[in-house]
Amino acid sequence: MNIGQSIIEALETLNGNKLRSGLTILGIVIGVGAVIAMLAIGQGAQDTITSAISGIGTNLLFVSSGNDILNVRNPKPLTLGDAQAIADPFAAPDVLAVAPIIQGRSDVTAGGQTMSVSVTGTTPQYFIMQNYSLLEGDFLTQDNLQGNASAVVIGPGVADKLFGRRNGVVGETIRINGQPFRVVGILQSKGGGTFGSQDNQVIVPFTTAQTRLIHRSALNEVDQLYVQVVSAQAVPLATDEVKQILRQRHRTPVGIDDFSVFSQADFLSIATTVTGVFTIFLGGIAGISLLVGGIGIMNIMLVSVTERTREIGLRKALGARKRDILIQFLIESSMLSLIGGMIGILLGWFLGFIVGRVAAASGNPFNPAISLNAILLATLFSAAVGLFFGIYPANRAAGLEPVEALRYE
């Protein structure tokens, strides 16, 4: 029997019982739609996070105290001395610059307005590494650093809140923890990033922060070191150099570092792993609804076989072989799942679109990405569901004895 003709006949049969076919298809539509939407959302989350991480520059290393993998007792804190040692061009030829960072939260006030912001104490190199640009004024200078100056660079969010404007703020005075600081520059807005808004921060000279704002137990202790590498290709070399220097200075036993060095690639691979697991998890849950839809197909096909016993008997009397009957019912069940799959792809795309819109409206730009792979996967999977759950009913139909089937009332 001709396949094209069988498909037309199957569609006519399904069309003959619109409500029943429609409800069966709906089960698959929801299943496939959920799978597509979940995969799209997972993929979108992954894209957003990786692009945020890519934005921090490919040639930066982040050094922090402690070890995330091994449990190290009493890790030595990172110090300014460590920063200077890493900055030494003879010891670490692949390192371009080092910025020590010390961070805390403080209240800033000006003109009766108060705001809680993140305070970063660092060196002038930091601005270059972070790719900041200025609305007006200047970055912190080496003189500010050496003179323990009460100078501060503020984010645009802080200027908005404290002064209600972004122009002409340079030269004004703000109080951090009650101590007066002169504003020397205003940063350009970077918008809300994945790691919190960078607009609501103030940056002061490292020395000033260390002596007057953020107190740490050890002398010259820093929270983090930002290391700029000469080029992206040199990142592995620079990582080794930094580790070598810190091992010597901290006198750690071999293989038990009391510090961690992360590159952007490390962050990227961690984020990809996490979002990958997240996507599989979501897709798996959605897959369950596809399975339920498949059971719906099996159920309705079994009913259909019973109802059409006489028809099957007649077809056999007219010369249909087992295989003809089997194919007929398999085509019907795969048509159900295929149509459901196609509508489901549209539904999933629509759901993803809505989620993207909701995310954008709530200030987290996020694009659910429907990949061709997801569509292929869902289509194949739904066709396979139709075939798999159609086999049992179709087999049952094909195995009917013609005499019995013809006599069936």
Add this chain to the structure above:
Amino acid sequence: MAKDWVIHAEDLMKVYQMGEVEVRALAGVSCNIKRGEVVAIMGPSGSGKSTLMNILGCLDLPTSGKYILDGEAVETLSDDQLADIRNRKVGFIFQSFNLLSRTTALANVELPLRYAGNVPNKKERARAALESVGLGDRISHRPTELSGGQQQRVAIARALVNDPAIIMADEPTGNLDSKVGKEILELLLALNRDNGTTLIIVTHDQAIAAQTQRIIHLRDGLVEEKK
């Protein structure tokens, strides 16, 4: 003379196991039917005439015995081969018509050709068969749009379309009023007269049986041949 026999059955037995009890539906039936003959099978209910028809129509296999249909020994065939025999050599006409209600008259008649595999001009042959039963103007009607007599004509066209060796009619007029029933019988007999189609009619109706050339009477799974 054996070559003239389109049906040659020897000592057909059919035994059903109903729980503990064996039921002998056929207890050794032998019959020969010549090509072009019109034969009626009669008998009270339970006499085995349906069983005999099913076996002669290759819908069922005998428990024992020998059956040759149009030169092919049937009792050795597989399910698929039996399906093929039914398709090519037997045309069925049922009491309740058994048309597919969702499809047109033409598609119903075409169905056996589609199961036959690579047959050219399916549509033309189906249309010709419908014309030969006088329904040339009804080819795209669905069974629900046709009268009982017209539905049975479609069924006859469907039985004819593959040019079978025998046509088996099981109470072909049982669901029709007597006037229409007479027309259907006339049509069947005319097919025999004009094309020489072998016709086997299973019936209760003495009046129908009287118009055939020969009657096979069955009683308790055995033949009482008369006339």
